[in-house]
Structures are given as C-alpha cells and as structure tokens.
Amino acid sequence: MTAPLLDITGLKVHLHVGERIVRAVDGVDLQVAHGTCVGVVGESGSGKSTLARAAARLLPNLPATISGTAQFEGRDLLGMNERALRGLRRRHGFSMIFQDPLGYLNPTQRIGAQIGEALSDEDGAKTPRIAALLDEVGLAGARDIVRRYPHELSGGMRQRVMIAIALASAPKLLFADEPTTALDVTVQLQVLQALYRLHRERQMAIVIITHDLAVVAEICDACHVMQSGRVVESGPTASLFANPQHPYTARLLELSRRRAGVRP
Amino acid sequence: MSPILSLRGVRQVYGGGLWARGAAPAVDGVDLDIHEGETLAVVGESGSGKSTIAKILLGLVAPTEGEIRYRGATLASLNKTRHETYRREVQAVFQDPASSLNPRMTVARALGFIVRHHNLAPRGGEHDCLARHLAAVNLTPPAQYLARYPHQLSGGQQQRVAIARALLPRPSIIIADEPLSSLDISVQAQILDLLRQVRADSNVGYVVISHDLAAMQSIADRTAVMYRGRIVEIGPAIYTRPFHPYTRLLLDARLSLDPARSRIRGAAPPAPTAEAPAAGGCHFRNRCRFATDRCAAEPPALRPLAGDGTRAACHHAEQIAADIPQSEGRHS
Numbered sequence: 001m002t003a004p005l006l007d008i009t010g011l012k013v014h015l016h017v018g019e020r021i022v023r024a025v026d027g028v029d030l031q032v033a034h035g036t037c038v039g040v041v042g043e044s045g046s047g048k049s050t051l052a053r054a055a056a057r058l059l060p061n062l063p064a065t066i067s068g069t070a071q072f073e074g075r076d077l078l079g080m081n082e083r084a085l086r087g088l089r090r091r092h093g094f095s096m097i098f099q100d101p102l103g104y105l106n107p108t109q110r111i112g113a114q115i116g117e118a119l120s121d122e123d124g125a126k127t128p129r130i131a132a133l134l135d136e137v138g139l140a141g142a143r144d145i146v147r148r149y150p151h152e153l154s155g156g157m158r159q160r161v162m163i164a165i166a167l168a169s170a171p172k173l174l175f176a177d178e179p180t181t182a183l184d185v186t187v188q189l190q191v192l193q194a195l196y197r198l199h200r201e202r203q204m205a206i207v208i209i210t211h212d213l214a215v216v217a218e219i220c221d222a223c224h225v226m227q228s229g230r231v232v233e234s235g236p237t238a239s240l241f242a243n244p245q246h247p248y249t250a251r252l253l254e255l256s257r258r259r260a261g262v263r264p
Numbered sequence: 265m266s267p268i269l270s271l272r273g274v275r276q277v278y279g280g281g282l283w284a285r286g287a288a289p290a291v292d293g294v295d296l297d298i299h300e301g302e303t304l305a306v307v308g309e310s311g312s313g314k315s316t317i318a319k320i321l322l323g324l325v326a327p328t329e330g331e332i333r334y335r336g337a338t339l340a341s342l343n344k345t346r347h348e349t350y351r352r353e354v355q356a357v358f359q360d361p362a363s364s365l366n367p368r369m370t371v372a373r374a375l376g377f378i379v380r381h382h383n384l385a386p387r388g389g390e391h392d393c394l395a396r397h398l399a400a401v402n403l404t405p406p407a408q409y410l411a412r413y414p415h416q417l418s419g420g421q422q423q424r425v426a427i428a429r430a431l432l433p434r435p436s437i438i439i440a441d442e443p444l445s446s447l448d449i450s451v452q453a454q455i456l457d458l459l460r461q462v463r464a465d466s467n468v469g470y471v472v473i474s475h476d477l478a479a480m481q482s483i484a485d486r487t488a489v490m491y492r493g494r495i496v497e498i499g500p501a502i503y504t505r506p507f508h509p510y511t512r513l514l515l516d517a518r519l520s521l522d523p524a525r526s527r528i529r530g531a532a533p534p535a536p537t538a539e540a541p542a543a544g545g546c547h548f549r550n551r552c553r554f555a556t557d558r559c560a561a562e563p564p565a566l567r568p569l570a571g572d573g574t575r576a577a578c579h580h581a582e583q584i585a586a587d588i589p590q591s592e593g594r595h596s
Binding site: 043044155184185186187188189192193196211212213214215216217218219237238241251252253255256257258259260261 | 309310419448449450452453475477478479481482503513514517518519520521522523524526527528529
C-alpha cells in the first residue's frame with residue numbers, strides 16, 4: 001500500500017481570541033489517497049473550513065497554536081517554507097477553490113489574464129492552454145469569456161473560472177470549500193458534474209468541504225463528519241450513509257432526508 | 265372573500281438613466297392573489313425576481329407598472345389609518361437575522377419600540393407582552409433573552425427573535441425572504457417547525473421566498489415558480505405533478521441523498537446550460553427539450569391545468585405532465 005497523498009494526523013488549530021482559546025480544529029486525523037474524492041461535512045463552526053485551510057497553508061495570520069502533522073506526498077506541509085510551498089502550488093501540488101469566487105478573482109483583470117497568470121511559462125504558448133482549461137470546465141461555448149471581467153460573469157461561470165485557475169498547475173489535490181453553496185440548483189449540478197469529470201479524467205484527488213450531505217452522496221468516495229473541531233465519524237460514503245455509527249451523523253442524515261421529503 | 269394582498273400586472277425595472285439601456289425587468293407582468301391564512305411559497309433561481317416580489321408586497325419598492333392591492337384597495341389609495349393597518353398586518357422576516365436586528369439594542373429595547381408604536385400592551389405591561397412573544401418562539405426563559413444583544417444570540421435564536429418581532433403586531437401575513445438559507449440544517453428544521461406551530465396557533469399566513477424546493481414542499485399550501493420575472497407555474501402540487509418544463513428542471517436538479525443513486529457518479533447526461541433569454545415567444549424555450557415552433561412564435565399565458573387551481577405557462581403542459589418525470593421516485 002502506497003502512502004496517502006495527503007496525511008493529516010492529530011492536527012489541532014487553537015485560535016487565540018482575546019483571553020479565550022477557540023479549539024477550531026481539535027485533533028483531526030484524515031488521509032486522502034491518490035485520485036480519490038473525500039468529503040468533510042459539518043455544520044457551521046465545526047472546523048471543517050479551518051481544517052482545509054490549515055492543510056492548504058491558507059490560514060490567515062491570526063494568533064493561533066497549530067500542532068500535529070500534515071504531509072503531502074510525505075513532505076511536511078506545516079513546517080514547509082514559503083518557497084517550497086509556492087513550488088507545490090504552482091506545479092503538480094494542490095489548489096483550492098472557495099464558496100465565493102468573486103472574492104478571489106481580481107475585479108480589474110480580464111479572465112484570460114487571470115488564468116494565464118496561473119499557468120507556468122515553461123510549457124509554451126498560453127492562449128491554447130487557456131482555451132483548453134476553459135473547455136475542461138465546461139466553458140467551451142464561451143470563447144469571449146477570456147476578454148471579460150469577473151463581474152460580467154454569472155455565479156456558475158465564475159466558479160468554473162476559479163476551477164480553471166486551480167487546474168492551471170495540474171494539481172494532484174484540489175481543496176474545494178463549499179464550491180456550490182452559493183449557486184442555484186441547476187448550476188450546482190453542472191459544477192459538480194464538471195468537478196467529478198475532472199476528478200476522473202485527471203485522476204485528481206478532491207477534498208470537498210460542505211454542509212450538504214447530498215453533495216457527498218453524489219460524488220465522494222469517503223466521508224468525514226466533523227463536529228466541534230473533531231471528526232466524529234469516517235468511512236466509505238455508501239456504508240456511512242447506510243449505517244451511520246455516530247448519533248450526530250445519524251441525526252444529520254435524518255434531518256437531511258426529512259428535508260428532502262424522503263420517508264425513512 | 266377578497267385576498268389580503270394582490271398583485272395585478274406588476275412589472276419592475278431596476279435602474280434608470282445610463283443603466284436603463286436593455287435592462288431586463290426583474291418582474292415582468294405578475295398577477296398574484298394571497299389569501300387569508302395560506303402559505304404561499306415563491307421559488308426560483310437567483311435573478312428570477314422572487315425577492316423583488318417580496319419587496320413589492322411589503323411596499324418597500326413601488327413597482328414600475330401595475331398595482332398592489334391590500335384587501336381590495338390599491339396601496340396608493342389607502343389613507344393614513346388604513347396604510348398603518350397595512351403596515352401592521354403585513355410583516356417581514358429576512359434572510360440574515362444578524363443584519364435585520366440593531367446590533368446596539370437589546371432584544372427588549374428593539375422589540376419594545378414595536379409594542380409602543382402599535383399600542384400592543386397596556387402601560388407597564390410591555391415586559392409581559394415581550395416575554396409572552398419570546399416564549400411563543402421557544403426562547404425560554406424569556407427574561408434571559410430579552411436582556412441580550414443580537415451578537416450574544418446564535419443564528420437560529422436571532423431568527424426566532426426576528427419571527428417574534430414580526431408576530432408582535434398580530435399580522436395576518438408574514439413575508440419571509442429566504443428565512444432559512446443562512447441557517448444550519450438542524451436549525452432550519454427547528455425554524456420550519458416553529459413557522460408551522462405559529463401558523464397553527466394564530467392563523468397567520470406566510471409568503472415564503474426560497475430557492476429551496478425541498479423545504480418549501482414541507483410547508484407550502486401553494487407554490488409559485490418564477491423564471492425570469494414571470495410566474496411560470498403555480499399550484500398546490502407542483503413538486504409531485506409539474507406541468508412546466510422549468511419546474512421539472514428544478515426538481516430534476518435536486519441532488520440525491522442516496523450514494524447508490526448518484527446521478528453524477530453514474531453517467532449522467534450533462535445538465536442543460538443557461539442560455540441567453542430568447543426574445544419573443546416563451547422565455548424558457550432555449551433550455552427546453554419540448555420546445556416547438558409555436559413556442560418561438562407565441563408567448564404562453566398562465567392557463568388552468570387541473571381542478572385544484574394549478575396554472576402553468578406552457579403550450580405543451582399536458583404532454584410534460586404525461587411524460588414520467590425523472591425525479592419521480594428518486595426522493596421517495
């Protein structure tokens with residue numbers, strides 16, 4: 001058995017808020033194998049986003065104590081210097097997409113330039129590669145998109161542009177933090193389909209952070225349920241949904257099913 | 265009996281001057297009657313005009329064209345007293361409870377204004393009145409919550425306070441714009457239960473604006489589906505017997521909670537993309553697999569389709585209803 005792509009053990013992120021310590025992430029173990037799709041579900045405040053940001057080294061510079069380990073292909077992520085980190089982000093490492101693409105796209109720069117910036121210079125002309133990336137995320141029909149600004153796109157198009165930018169470095173792992181929460185249902189389906197296709201075709205591992213169990217049911221191989229900074233249950237999606245062991249998982253499932261009008 | 269609120273030929277175009285060129289109307293010719301004690305859900309995707317409908321019903325926006333009637337009389341024709349009654353009878357609950365409560369006022373102070381404004385309690389009885397209302401939304405013991413500031417409450421508690429505030433003046437109808445979407449799923453379930461409980465206790469009606477079909481299915485008496493500013497279907501059973509292809513599309517786009525029935529993992533056909541709106545004819549025809557020449561030539565009007573009052577704006581509604589929906593059974 002090969003080592004996992006991402007290996008998080010005993011990760012703790014304790015935030016110092018005034019005199020108090022908030023245990024946002026409080027001892028999490030999580031492994032992501034090459035080419036798998038893993039879901040992290042939880043309600044607000046469960047620590048799921050903080051976990052992903054800590055692993056992707058994208059936590060804002062807050063007073064916090066971070067302990068435990070996070071390794072990407074055996075390399076220590078938490079202790080890695082900025083230069084090595086940049087290398088991982090630019091070439092075959094990991095990328096991250098967020099709920100609100102507008103907050104992460106440059107409002108004053110055209111889409112084509114923003115995707116181009118994420119591409120490395122070494123692999124030849126950028127224009128065809130930008131077009132290829134747009135094709136891959138399902139924006140093939142919108143050639144003029146490269147000349148547009150973020151505010152000229154719909155929410156679903158922006159999220160796809162974010163995914164295209166994330167794909168520019170040909171990552172082995174994509175962190176997706178609530179990638180479809182802000183989108184309409186029909187658009188959500190398209191974006192999830194695009195993510196799933198990329199996962200299969202590129203053998204790209206995905207960690208999806210979500211509050212929505214249906215997103216997990218639709219595309220994740222495995223699932224981790226978080227509550228108050230801890231993973232309370234982990235397992236293959238099918239068995240976790242069929243036979244939840246932890247009462248919190250069972251409750252979330254029951255609420256989600258009741259809400260979707262599914263009678264037990 | 266006349267409806268509490270009606271919209272007649274309502275059209276709303278935002279912006280003006282420089283930005284008016286080619287601005288699509290947010291609401292484009294809506295007729296709607298809201299009856300005493302009923303729960304009407306208005307569903308649709310972002311940009312469909314559903315929130316604008318809420319604003320118009322609340323009198324926060326005066327429509328560009330058309331009229332809004334309160335118990336049969338146009339809003340503009342109401343005298344001061346009647347307008348005050350309208351203000352009291354039609355209350356609002358918004359999506360983000362944190363921003364709809366004044367952060368610098370305790371719950372008691374914020375709600376006390378309303379009690380005094382509408383003379384809802386005798387002199388000295390204000391505290392009792394507030395306590396009763398907080399208890400009614402399950403914030404107990406009330407005294408403890410009255411002294412708090414909004415930031416000392418959780419999102420669900422804030423939304424309960426917002427509902428208590430809306431209930432204070434004994435409204436006939438509460439217009440709630442996405443009251444659930446900023447809340448966690450466990451809290452959503454509690455707020456839905458609370459809305460049902462309040463309805464049973466007081467015969468208040470609701471207009472709930474939401475993008476969440478599942479939640480609306482569990483609470484609505486009737487549901488209006490909006491697409492690009494128009495009501496394309498309205499009726500009591502749109503979730504199980506859709507007549508309009510857009511209603512079908514929305515129902516089919518719901519994700520499954522059963523990993524074995526995942527459509528994305530299975531070789532799902534690509535979801536139809538949002539095309540540019542078609543000029544003339546039916547606005548939905550570019551996304552519609554049932555579209556024919558007639559749909560391009562002739563805009564479909566809302567027409568009755570079932571004995572239960574269901575109406576849909578589609579030339580091929582009968583054919584669509586007869587076609588077995590893909591969603592059928594997926595959620596059962």
